[in-house]
Amino acid sequence: MFVGAALIGFTGDAALPAHESGQAHGKASSDGGGAGKLEASALHHAAAAQIPVRTDPEEMWEEGGVMLGFDAEERLIHRLPGDFEAKIVWGSHYPRQEATTAWDAIATLSGAGIGPATIARMLGGNAASQFGIQLKQWV
Numbered sequence: 001m002f003v004g005a006a007l008i009g010f011t012g013d014a015a016l017p018a019h020e021s022g023q024a025h026g027k028a029s030s031d032g033g034g035a036g037k038l039e040a041s042a043l044h045h046a047a048a049a050q051i052p053v054r055t056d057p058e059e060m061w062e063e064g065g066v067m068l069g070f071d072a073e074e075r076l077i078h079r080l081p082g083d084f085e086a087k088i089v090w091g092s093h094y095p096r097q098e099a100t101t102a103w104d105a106i107a108t109l110s111g112a113g114i115g116p117a118t119i120a121r122m123l124g125g126n127a128a129s130q131f132g133i134q135l136k137q138w139v
Contacts, residue, residue: 061087067130070122072105078112085118089127
């Protein structure tokens, strides 16, 4: 939650207008109010006197170049895929024991009713865009 809130905060930093960030090995849906806490604490930050601080976390999230890692099993993503579609990147957690394959993630997300185009963004398209990588289609 702290890392997610910090990443959202960086997007509002006037000193880093083109800053893009990512947080891997997290749970995208476990923010738990981190954006609201960011908003509440922004006015008390020591740098607030020197750096303009924004207190609109939802807009900062939408506008900022921030990506969060996610697990295909996250139920909130199953229920609200449109809220996360453009901001999450799937990871397998390899070499940890609970690692899953991309095929498992595709099956889980498909089983939740998420369409192929959205799954493609979540499993690679967003990361490619974030890091400026050109994807190749393999058949």
